[in-house]
Amino acid sequence: MIKKWYFYTSLTVITVFLSSGFRPFNLETNPWFLISEQDGTHYLYPSEEESEYTNLNIPFTGNFFIGFKQAIGFRESENKYKTVNSLGYLGKYQFGIETLKSVGIYDRSAFLNSPELQEKAFVALLAKNKWELKKEIEKHEGTIINGIRITESGILAAAHLGGAGSVKKFFRHNGKRNFRDAYGTSITSYMKIFGGYDTSFIVANVNANVKNI
Numbered sequence: 001m002i003k004k005w006y007f008y009t010s011l012t013v014i015t016v017f018l019s020s021g022f023r024p025f026n027l028e029t030n031p032w033f034l035i036s037e038q039d040g041t042h043y044l045y046p047s048e049e050e051s052e053y054t055n056l057n058i059p060f061t062g063n064f065f066i067g068f069k070q071a072i073g074f075r076e077s078e079n080k081y082k083t084v085n086s087l088g089y090l091g092k093y094q095f096g097i098e099t100l101k102s103v104g105i106y107d108r109s110a111f112l113n114s115p116e117l118q119e120k121a122f123v124a125l126l127a128k129n130k131w132e133l134k135k136e137i138e139k140h141e142g143t144i145i146n147g148i149r150i151t152e153s154g155i156l157a158a159a160h161l162g163g164a165g166s167v168k169k170f171f172r173h174n175g176k177r178n179f180r181d182a183y184g185t186s187i188t189s190y191m192k193i194f195g196g197y198d199t200s201f202i203v204a205n206v207n208a209n210v211k212n213i
Contacts (some may be wrong), residue, residue, distance in 0.1 A: 009109055054108055069119075070192070075193070076094040076124045081118055084112070087182055093121070099125065104209030110209060123213050127205040128159060129160070130203075130204040133168070140171055141155075144172075145175040148191050151195040151196050151197075153196060153197035155167060156202075158188070158191045160191045161179075161190045162179040162187045166187055170188070174187070
């Protein structure tokens with residue numbers, strides 16, 4: 001009986017000792033783990049409300065607008081807000097100076113240092129392009145041209161790359177005029193890659209700018 005009691009007591013002591021070896025005695029908060037509200041990360045997701053997500057462990061974007069934004073942002077700059085490419089295009093969505101002016105932005109430095117301003121500029125440009133291309137969207141959405149199913153989001157993505165005028169020429173010539181940018185990227189590639197996203201909430205507005213969206 002004594003031997004059995006001694007055995008179980010020893011086992012308990014050993015278990016407690018080993019467990020304490022895997023438990024940190026001092027917990028420290030590392031600065032690198034904290035997220036500053038100024039770094040733009042809160043613009044990467046559509047909502048801060050938990051009820052907006054079906055799976056909090058892995059944000060699911062599917063064909064939602066947030067997925068559209070992030071897909072284009074990654075293609076343009078790997079979602080880096082302060083990127084300036086070799087041709088002088090700026091930010092996460094690679095805006096040219098004249099395009100920035102068209103949505104009411106004249107301060108290059110302020111634009112590069114403001115994720116909020118960049119996100120607003122992107123939405124404003126979508127609204128302007130949706131107005132410019134509303135006839136093309138109504139006429140061609142759901143059709144297939146050159147093997148590509150035409151969708152509203154694909155059209156808007158193509159306009160972001162090459163401008164609304166290039167997209168109009170594409171449809172006017174039944175897909176035979178395929179604009180490419182300085183790096184060789186075609187508007188048809190954007191139509192295909194970024195097709196099928198939900199951009200229905202974007203309101204067509206020829207006067208859209210960062211102050212009125």
